[in-house]
Amino acid sequence: MLSSPDPNKPNLLVLVGPTAVGKTALSISLAKQWNAEIISGDSMQVYRGMDIGTAKISPQEMQGVPHHLIDIHSPDEPYSAAEFQSGAEQLIADITARGKLPFIVGGTGLYIESVCYGYQFTDVQQDETYRAEMNDLADAFGTERLHELLLEADPNAAGRIHPNDRKRLIRALEVIRQTGKPLSKQDEKKNKESPYNLCLLCLTMDRAQLYARIETRIDQMVQLGLLEEVRNLLQSGYSSELPSMQGLGYKEIAAYLEGNVTLPDAVALLKRNTRRFAKRQLSWFRHMGDMHWIDVTPPSSEEERLDQINTIIRQTLGG
Template sequence: MNTELRAKPPLVIIAGPTASGKSAAAVALAHRLNGAVISADSMQVYRGMDIGSAKITEAERKNIPHYLIDCAEPDEEWNVVRFQKEAARTVREIAARGQLPILCGGTGFYIQALLYDIDFTETEEDAAYREELSAFAAKRGAEALHERLRAADPEAAESIHPHNIKRVIRALEFVRQSGGQRISEHNREQRLKKAAYRAVFFALTMNRATLYERIDRRVDRMFGQGLIGEVTRLRERGFTDRDVSMQGLGYKEVLRALDGQYSMEEAKERIRKETRHFSKRQLSWFRRERDVTWIDRDAFPDENAMLDRMEAQIREELCIFSQETQG
């Protein structure tokens, strides 16, 4: 291993679509490799938003330290820049303790931002243009604003959900402020940078029908665990669909059902459908990334065999030796 690479902190990344079993795999590998887990999930940062975000429970963490979970209120500003800063600091702290940092989640932009230390230096903010776009979205709807982005930057539109109004506005702002450069082009340029870490990057996958079945079961489980009550409590605290957190999958659909826009059964079906679409966007994002090892769960007889394969690659690439080898 060359000196430049050795100087970089180690980092294991476990990515993949929603419901693919990332969290359980991260916990198991953390036990095998003396690791700690950093969440790369844009919803699990919010306190009180546990069921709809499928937040890993204390029992499921199995005494493994987890970071960047429950670190913001639902109406608090949380974005990729804040994530990048907090995650980089956490990686350094975990590595300094002699543990292995394991980044786990499905928010591809967060993972990319940390891995390649993407430069988010802001160009001069155009408050008037931002207000104009916000007013347009309020009057015409999020989908109409998203169509403006699709016309300006089709690639960015594919990766940004129509209801993530802040990101849609930011992408349109970037085109205006940069003199016509698309934010997707900027992000692609940033991805060509060398990784800031000695990273082993896994993405979990499986047969699509199996994944969709897992998604449907997860949605049913969320409702069984009390998703309606969770959204009701958030609503009573004054949170609305104007808050970015409440635009998350599961939350906006139940919120609209509570407001009488459609039935709760229709809300459940919408969540299933939107989550399937989301999983396809996640897979498309990770397929564009470099140096990803795809782990097809269907190719292994059981979970342990899959974990053995991942552990072996981590030990080899990061030069981590077992006690038996060292002895």
């Protein structure tokens, strides 16, 4: 039995899904229909000058729909899940006060889930000495060694962090070192109930077709000037070692521009890494509760999908 929306809670519409599944176009249709403003739930689209590699929506594609948390940082300015959470929560309050529907769209699971369920992030300061030690360890024995250490100390966190994700592995180990508590204890601080009337939608697609779309998108990015975009960033003084430059599309092309790999190898690596990323995105969304799954595998029609989604929104949020 469906529960009625709580009149004391703001409504929040959320659309997630793996990269290249078709979130952007659908989000514009839904935003227009439901008088919504979109909050980007993408950890990379916050960076100015990083447009092609992040598949950032253009002003023309926005079709007049207000978008937030896009182009708010330079590539050398750090951005975190906690900062996203704070900004998104303020935006949700502001959008609601204007009589419109806040609508988070994106694919960064931790960021989006932190807002949906009110994570309380551990306030742990960076320990640069410890981080340098862990980076040296990874340089000597591979990032997999960091994953092994985390697996021993916090199996739950290790299961949710990719063995090659050096930054998050070191952060998880750093939290344990400073607090004596596993990072996965964050889940115990997650509210059992969302602070919002929450409507969670996740787009999914036949895996072979999704992977084909990913490869086509990457070919299009290269044609649109991905190499020039990365070259301009490097020439502007943004190091390839910056967290922002470790994003998909940037680290692979930077490796080519710096003479470490051939262009065909860089593009092939980008395609492989993006396929793996999409798989991890789906794994994350599967563990989130209350998710409505929308299969957008062709030849399903956009009209049918919109009818299905609009019914879910009405049943969940009212209206």
